[in-house]
Structure formats: structure tokens, C-alpha cells
Amino acid sequence: MNIVLLSGGSGKRLWPLSNDIRSKQFIKIFKGADGEYESMVQRVYRQIKAVDTDATVTIATSKTQVSAIHNQLGESVGISVEPCRRDTFPAIALATAYLTDVQGVDPEESVVVCPVDPYVNQDYFEALKGLSEQADKGEANLVLMGIEPTYPSEKYGYIIPESADETSMVSTFKEKPTAAVAAQYISQGALWNGGVFAYKLKYVLNKAHELIDFTDYHDLFAKYDTLTKISFDYAVVEKESKIQVMRFAGEWKDLGTWNTLTEAMEENVVGKGTLNETCSGVHIVNEMDVPILAMGLHDVVISASPEGILVSDKEQSSYIKPFVDKMDQQVMFAEKSWGSYKVVDVENGSMTIKVTLNPGHAMNYHSHQHRDEVWVVLSGKGRTVVDGFNNGITTGDVITMKAGCKHTVIAETELKMIEVQIGSEISVDDKQKFEL
Amino acid sequence: MNIVLLSGGSGKRLWPLSNDIRSKQFIKIFKGADGEYESMVQRVYRQIKAVDTDATVTIATSKTQVSAIHNQLGESVGISVEPCRRDTFPAIALATAYLTDVQGVDPEESVVVCPVDPYVNQDYFEALKGLSEQADKGEANLVLMGIEPTYPSEKYGYIIPESADETSMVSTFKEKPTAAVAAQYISQGALWNGGVFAYKLKYVLNKAHELIDFTDYHDLFAKYDTLTKISFDYAVVEKESKIQVMRFAGEWKDLGTWNTLTEAMEENVVGKGTLNETCSGVHIVNEMDVPILAMGLHDVVISASPEGILVSDKEQSSYIKPFVDKMDQQVMFAEKSWGSYKVVDVENGSMTIKVTLNPGHAMNYHSHQHRDEVWVVLSGKGRTVVDGFNNGITTGDVITMKAGCKHTVIAETELKMIEVQIGSEISVDDKQKFEL
Numbered sequence: 001m002n003i004v005l006l007s008g009g010s011g012k013r014l015w016p017l018s019n020d021i022r023s024k025q026f027i028k029i030f031k032g033a034d035g036e037y038e039s040m041v042q043r044v045y046r047q048i049k050a051v052d053t054d055a056t057v058t059i060a061t062s063k064t065q066v067s068a069i070h071n072q073l074g075e076s077v078g079i080s081v082e083p084c085r086r087d088t089f090p091a092i093a094l095a096t097a098y099l100t101d102v103q104g105v106d107p108e109e110s111v112v113v114c115p116v117d118p119y120v121n122q123d124y125f126e127a128l129k130g131l132s133e134q135a136d137k138g139e140a141n142l143v144l145m146g147i148e149p150t151y152p153s154e155k156y157g158y159i160i161p162e163s164a165d166e167t168s169m170v171s172t173f174k175e176k177p178t179a180a181v182a183a184q185y186i187s188q189g190a191l192w193n194g195g196v197f198a199y200k201l202k203y204v205l206n207k208a209h210e211l212i213d214f215t216d217y218h219d220l221f222a223k224y225d226t227l228t229k230i231s232f233d234y235a236v237v238e239k240e241s242k243i244q245v246m247r248f249a250g251e252w253k254d255l256g257t258w259n260t261l262t263e264a265m266e267e268n269v270v271g272k273g274t275l276n277e278t279c280s281g282v283h284i285v286n287e288m289d290v291p292i293l294a295m296g297l298h299d300v301v302i303s304a305s306p307e308g309i310l311v312s313d314k315e316q317s318s319y320i321k322p323f324v325d326k327m328d329q330q331v332m333f334a335e336k337s338w339g340s341y342k343v344v345d346v347e348n349g350s351m352t353i354k355v356t357l358n359p360g361h362a363m364n365y366h367s368h369q370h371r372d373e374v375w376v377v378l379s380g381k382g383r384t385v386v387d388g389f390n391n392g393i394t395t396g397d398v399i400t401m402k403a404g405c406k407h408t409v410i411a412e413t414e415l416k417m418i419e420v421q422i423g424s425e426i427s428v429d430d431k432q433k434f435e436l
Numbered sequence: 437m438n439i440v441l442l443s444g445g446s447g448k449r450l451w452p453l454s455n456d457i458r459s460k461q462f463i464k465i466f467k468g469a470d471g472e473y474e475s476m477v478q479r480v481y482r483q484i485k486a487v488d489t490d491a492t493v494t495i496a497t498s499k500t501q502v503s504a505i506h507n508q509l510g511e512s513v514g515i516s517v518e519p520c521r522r523d524t525f526p527a528i529a530l531a532t533a534y535l536t537d538v539q540g541v542d543p544e545e546s547v548v549v550c551p552v553d554p555y556v557n558q559d560y561f562e563a564l565k566g567l568s569e570q571a572d573k574g575e576a577n578l579v580l581m582g583i584e585p586t587y588p589s590e591k592y593g594y595i596i597p598e599s600a601d602e603t604s605m606v607s608t609f610k611e612k613p614t615a616a617v618a619a620q621y622i623s624q625g626a627l628w629n630g631g632v633f634a635y636k637l638k639y640v641l642n643k644a645h646e647l648i649d650f651t652d653y654h655d656l657f658a659k660y661d662t663l664t665k666i667s668f669d670y671a672v673v674e675k676e677s678k679i680q681v682m683r684f685a686g687e688w689k690d691l692g693t694w695n696t697l698t699e700a701m702e703e704n705v706v707g708k709g710t711l712n713e714t715c716s717g718v719h720i721v722n723e724m725d726v727p728i729l730a731m732g733l734h735d736v737v738i739s740a741s742p743e744g745i746l747v748s749d750k751e752q753s754s755y756i757k758p759f760v761d762k763m764d765q766q767v768m769f770a771e772k773s774w775g776s777y778k779v780v781d782v783e784n785g786s787m788t789i790k791v792t793l794n795p796g797h798a799m800n801y802h803s804h805q806h807r808d809e810v811w812v813v814l815s816g817k818g819r820t821v822v823d824g825f826n827n828g829i830t831t832g833d834v835i836t837m838k839a840g841c842k843h844t845v846i847a848e849t850e851l852k853m854i855e856v857q858i859g860s861e862i863s864v865d866d867k868q869k870f871e872l
Contacts, residue, residue: 016726274759274762276752276755276759278749289782290452290742290743290744291745292744292746293451293744293745293746293747293748293756293763294747295746295748295752295753295755295759297736297747302745304740308727309729309738309740311731311738312729312731312732312733313714313731313732316712316731316732323731327727332726345790345854346725347814347852352788352790352814354781372832374812376812378783378785379783379784395785395858396808398836416783420814422812
């Protein structure tokens with residue numbers, strides 16, 4: 001099976017765990033098979049591999065997620081990097097070209113496209129295999145998954161199938177309706193459209209060549225920023241008459257808000273937290289080092305990270321976005337290609353961060369114009385290059401770098417350091433990169 | 437007026453703002469006259485001085501609070517330091533001896549004793565003056581304040597006066613009753629016992645000499661740890677027949693729990709915090725640098741500090757103590773005689789703290805056996821002494837100190853530093869002090 005996982009933007013609905021840099025799909029919140037916590041993307045990847053060890057998994061995403069994906073899934077997963085956001089048709093076209101031109105998949109083969117963040121069981125992935133096999137048959141150009149509705153939701157589009165058969169031609173599509181209209185649709189046999197579908201690669205390649213002037217993946221990648229924003233629904237689905245839908249009746253949750261996310265959590269507390277005996281329906285997700293104590297609360301979610309602290313009635317949590325938009329908080333932690341960092345102190349004229357480098361990784365060789373920096377090695381082994389000079393470093397070593405001085409650090413083992421930045425203007429933009 | 441403020445122990449009922457080192461009376465939570473936040477102790481001190489600029493104020497407390505008191509009230513306030521806790525009779529005897537032998541107050545003068553943390557208006561302090569003047573008359577050996585009850589509380593002891601006059605002899609005392617019994621007492625004209633009373637210094641000095649073998653303040657201080665724990669009520673009040681009570685009908689709140697504390701707050705949010713429009717009766721007290729967002733909550737208190745995060749229904753918050761007792765959290769911030777510190781990162785084998793020294797202050801000259809330390813100066817000017825060598829320091833300077841090396845820093849201006857401690861055993865007990 002070839003599968004393309006669409007990994008969406010930053011999203012603020014799960015603040016303070018998601019931020020401008022970290023998307024919800026990378027939050028380690030689910031107890032995995034081995035008792036370790038795993039993220040949505042790790043869970044889905046594990047589930048795909050359990051159904052089909054040979055599955056070719058490609059994640060279609062933006063540059064900002066590449067580090068997190070490699071950190072969480074390793075290096076073997078395919079990544080189709082969108083140079084900028086251009087809506088779903090260009091993204092799916094690019095991923096399709098990536099599969100044929102980079103991964104060398106035969107254009108006659110089928111691919112399944114699905115979001116990276118459904119909370120589902122193995123039967124869902126069995127169903128994806130079914131979609132792929134159905135697409136192989138070539139009875140239709142697109143084969144959609146139709147999810148059997150459990151309530152008249154206003155959040156989803158609806159698919160009206162021609163028949164109640166397991167696999168049916170699609171009669172028509174309906175936009176997100178009101179609850180009353182949704183109930184009507186459902187009485188007519190409508191299914192939720194979860195944005196999951198399969199097609200033969202050549203079908204979308206042809207569509208792409210019709211709409212975009214490009215030769216191959218690399219050409220498409222190079223001119224990506226010139227493409228018009230257009231959705232796959234609008235560019236392809238609405239114009240296609242040969243579409244089938246396959247029913248899926250298993251559990252399917254869209255974990256877009258704290259309310260739905262906490263429903264999927266197996267434990268009430270992730271991280272340091274205590275609920276007293278008068279709490280009910282309370283979830284704590286705590287990424288800070290300090291304890292949280294909750295007393296006498298009902299149906300409340302509490303989440304804390306270096307970005308901030310949310311305490312919300314679960315229903316209310318779906319209205320979070322405008323409040324988070326208003327916050328002008330600098331990014332307090334981030335995963336990078338080389339590891340991660342966390343801001344531990346901010347002052348006028350200084351910022352102190354904790355840096356963790358993964359073994360074998362290095363920062364870019366870089367300098368800053370407006371700040372001096374000091375590194376204090378907390379643990380691990382590695383070496384620094386400072387203005388061209390190499391030095392081994394280990395626990396307790398101190399390295400001082402004046403503004404303008406070129407520097408990097410290469411980790412041999414996991415390397416933890418405190419970095420003190422001192423200067424009147426401290427900004428992430430004050431960075432010049434150099435070849436080492 | 438001579439006044440002794442009894443400043444009690446650490447108290448965990450206002451966790452995470454109070455901890456083993458910082459007591460609730462030092463939390464800056466009230467908007468003062470100048471718009472700056474002030475603590476309970478600052479508020480009470482300001483109120484006393486407004487009623488009587490010449491008042492001799494003495495705070496009876498333990499050694500751990502001395503730094504915080506000087507930081508918040510300056511150097512002119514008297515402090516009677518209890519070398520260890522020995523209940524209220526020894527504490528009041530020591531403070532009384534301190535007033536006569538150290539402050540030189542005439543034993544014929546009166547003193548008013550009251551807790552350091554009532555939330556009251558100016559009329560309360562006028563009433564204290566009244567108590568003191570009544571004690572001066574010598575009609576009774578003790579003059580108590582009787583607070584007119586506003587409800588049949590189970591939390592206070594009751595005083596039954598002989599008459600309904602403004603000033604009356606006390607008929608009898610009653611222990612904390614049930615609400616039903618309290619209502620009975622109140623119908624008989626009972627008053628709350630707020631632990632506020634006045635006496636002539638010589639009265640308690642004589643009582644002290646009857647019960648304890650000592651010569652003067654210094655002798656009493658020296659043998660303090662040998663004294664028997666006994667309450668003032670038990671040792672003095674219950675055995676005394678000549679006791680008067682003066683009525684007080686003004687506002688009086690005991691801010692011992694989050695529930696009562698938040699009632700006294702003028703603003704719903706202290707620190708970084710946002711309440712959405714569906715919140716009601718919610719208070720945020722945030723001492724962290726990150727924002728708190730509260731949505732859809734009712735009658736909840738949220739408090740965050742480097743020690744932890746509390747989210748509690750206000751009623752439930754009075755049951756906090758056993759939960760906090762169970763937490764084995766190291767102290768994450770503290771006020772010291774020289775300034776303050778805050779833990780910003782803890783790892784196996786290292787701890788990083790942020791140190792702020794007040795101008796003109798210095799740490800002890802000290803060394804550690806099991807850890808190396810690095811200082812990085814974030815801002816300010818001062819000088820260090822490291823193994824006897826003096827050095828001026830300023831922003832950006834780095835000082836490294838190996839285990840065993842003696843060191844201190846003296847601040848000329850306010851001085852902020854990051855201190856990285858590295859060693860396999862990091863403990864506050866690993867400290868040897870030296871003369872400079």
C-alpha cells in the first residue's frame with residue numbers, strides 16, 4: 001500500500017501544547033503499546049505498519065515539520081515538503097509526483113490519501129487497504145471512504161451514495177449542514193466525508209499536468225510558490241463523475257479540540273498532576289516540571305507547557321482560537337533538526353535557553369551580530385567549532401562567544417547545555433549561517 | 437502604641453504561593469495605595485503607621501522570615517526572632533522581653549499583640565489603639581478585642597462578655613463550637629476571639645518569670661529551645677480573672693485559605709492571565725512568566741508559581757493541605773537576605789538557578805564540596821571574591837568555580853546572574869561558610 005498522510009498547519013486549538021512551531025500531531029499524549037507515550041503521527045505510523053509492513057508512507061507537509069517528523073519517525077519515512085502552503089490540490093499533486101519521480105512508484109499503482117491525525121483503530125487501516133485495492137480495480141477514478149455517522153454533526157461534509165452497498169457510486173456531495181439538515185441526510189443514508197480517498201497515481205498526475213505546466217517533481221517543487229491556491233475538492237472531486245464510496249463503520253475520531261482529544265486519552269493525567277476525589281471528567285496534560293493540583297472540578301481540561309497554561313471547561317475549549325491569536329508570546333520551546341530547545345529565562349538584555357542536541361547531530365555553523373553567547377555544558381560529550389578552531393567539550397565546560405564569532409557544536413552523545421544570550425537586541429532573526 | 441505582630445509558620449494552605457520558605461503574609465497580592473502590589477505584612481505595617489506614625493512595631497517570628505521581613509519592610513522594624521517554635525506563650529514572653537530589654541520600652545507601658553495577617557481597614561488599627569489605651573488604665577490585666585460575629589462560624593473561639601457595653605469584663609471563653617452552638621452563643625451576645633489583646637509589659641514579664649527561670653531577653657533567647665511548648669491561652673488567659681473585652685464591629689477577614697483570600701482581592705487577575713466572558717467568580721494569581729487562559733469556569737481559583745499550579749473550586753481549596761504535604765517538591769524560589777533565587781532547570785547532575793542580588797548586598801563567603809559552579813552575569817555591576825582574589829564583574833562576565841573553591845559576590849547595583857551547578861550530589865546542605 002502507498003499512503004500519503006496530509007500533515008496540516010500549526011493550529012492553535014490545542015494551545016498551549018501546539019504552537020507556531022509544534023503542531024498537535026507531534027504531542028506525545030497517547031500511551032503506546034510499550035507503555036511509552038506516543039504522538040498522533042507516531043500512533044498512526046505504527047498502526048499503518050501493523051497492517052502492512054511494506055507500506056510506503058509519505059508525509060505531505062511544510063518545511064517546519066520536517067525535523068519533528070524525523071525525530072519521531074526516523075529517517076525512513078518519505079516526506080513531500082511543500083515549500084509554502086498552496087491548499088490541498090497542489091499539495092496532493094506534489095506528493096503524487098514525489099511518489100513516482102522520487103520514490104519510483106509505478107504510476108499504475110494506487111495511493112491512499114488521508115489526514116495524519118485521525119484517532120482510530122486497526123480496522124480503519126484495513127479499510128484504507130480496501131480503498132487502495134478498490135482503486136486498483138479501476139472501476140472509478142476516485143474511491144472515497146464514507147464514515148457511518150454516529151450523530152448529525154455540523155462539522156463534516158456528507159457523501160450521499162447511490163446505494164446502501166458496502167461499495168457504491170457516489171450520488172452527490174453535501175457541504176457542512178445544520179444539525180437538522182444533517183439528520184435528514186443521515187435518514188437518506190448519507191456518510192461523513194473524512195477527507196480519505198484512493199486513486200491511481202497516473203490519474204492525479206494527469207489532472208496536475210492539465211492544470212499546471214510542469215515536467216516532473218523537481219520542476220513542480222521549484223515553481224510551487226507560483227501555483228494558485230485551490231482545494232482538491234474544487235479542482236478534482238467536484239468535476240469527477242466516476243467516484244465510488246466505501247463504507248466504514250469503525251471508531252473514528254477527529255481530535256481537533258481539547259474536548260475530543262481528552263475523550264481519546266486513556267489516562268486522566270499525563271505528566272505531573274493530582275486530581276482530588278471530588279474531581280470528575282478532569283484531564284491534565286502537563287509538560288512542565290512542576291506539579292499541578294486540581295480540586296473540585298468537573299469536565300475541565302488543564303494543560304501546561306512552557307508556552308502557557310490553559311484551564312478550560314471542555315465544551316468551551318473549542319472557542320480557544322481567538323484568545324490564542326491575541327497572545328503575543330514568543331516561542332518558548334521547539335524541536336529542531338538537531339534536537340530541541342526551551343527558554344528558561346527572559347530578561348531585558350538577556351535570554352537563557354536550555355539546548356539538547358541528539359547524538360551525532362550539530363547546529364548550523366552560525367554567528368549573531370547583536371549578541372554574545374555563553375555555553376555551559378550540563379552533560380554529554382561533543383566538540384565545538386568556534387571561529388574555525390575545534391575543541392572537545394564535556395560536562396562542566398564553558399564556551400564564550402562574542403557577537404560576530406562563528407560557532408557550532410557537534411554532539412557525540414546526547415549533549416545538554418545552558419546557553420546564555422546577552423545583548424540589547426535578541427531576536428531569532430539575528431543569525432548568519434556559514435559553511436563549515 | 438507598641439504593637440507585636442505574630443508572624444506564623446510556613447503554611448501550605450496557599451500553595452503554590454506559600455511554601456516551606458515563603459509564608460502567605462509575604463505574597464504580594466494586594467493593590468496598595470500607589471498601585472504597586474503589596475503583601476499582607478506590608479499592608480498591615482502601612483496601616484499601623486497611618487494610624488500612629490510613632491508606633492513601635494515588633495514582629496515575632498522565626499529566623500526563616502527575617503530576610504523577607506527586611507526586604508519588604510526595611511531595616512527599622514523590630515524583629516523578635518524565635519530560635520525555634522515553642523508555641524505562643526514563649527513567643528509572646530520573648531517579644532515582651534525584647535521590647536523592654538532591647539527596645540528600651542518602659543515596663544509600665546502597654547503593648548498590643550495581634551496576628552500579622554488580618555485583612556482589615558483603618559478602623560481596626562484605631563481599635564488596637566483603643567485596646568492599648570484601655571490596658572494603660574489598668575482596670576484589667578488583659579484587654580481583648582471581641583469581634584462582632586457576622587455568621588455562626590465554627591472556625592473561631594468565642595468570648596462571652598458580662599454586658600453589651602463597648603467595654604465589658606469577660607464572663608467566659610468558649611472553644612470553637614459547631615454552627616448550631618455558635619448560633620446560640622451569638623444570641624447570648626458572644627464575640628469572636630481573633631487572638632488580639634493588650635497588656636502592660638510588666639504583666640507578661642511577671643508571668644514569664646513565674647513560669648520560666650531567666651534573667652533578661654538575652655538569657656531567655658539563649659535557653660529558648662529548652663522551654664516547654666505552651667499556648668498563651670493556656671498559660672495566661674485561662675488562669676486570669678481580670679480580663680476585659682472591647683467590641684469591634686468593623687470589617688475583619690482571616691485570609692487563611694484561597695477562598696477567603698480571593699474574596700479580599702480587588703482584581704480577578706494578578707499576573708499574566710485572561711478570563712473569557714463565560715467565566716464567573718474566577719481568580720488567577722500567576723507568578724510565572726507564561727500566560728494563563730481560563731475558559732468557562734465558575735468559582736475557581738487558579739494559582740501558578742515556580743512551585744506548581746493549583747486549579748481548585750474555591751470551596752474545595754480549604755482541603756488543600758494533605759495534598760501539598762504529600763508533594764516532595766524541592767523549594768523552587770526563595771527570598772534571601774541578599775536578594776532572591778529561582779530554579780530554572782533541574783537535571784540529573786546539574787541545577788541551574790537565576791540569582792538576583794539587591795544593591796549593596798552579598799552572599800555568604802562559602803564553598804561546596806560536591807559541585808562546581810559557573811556564574812554568567814546577565815546585568816548589573818559588582819565584584820566577586822574567589823579564593824581570596826577580588827574581581828570587578830559586569831554584564832556578560834563568566835566566573836567558574838571548582839568544588840572546594842571559596843566564593844562570594846557583592847552587588848554594587850542590582851545584579852542578576854545565571855548560576856549553573858554541576859555535580860553528582862547537589863544539595864542545599866553542601867555548603868561551608870567562611871569569614872571574608
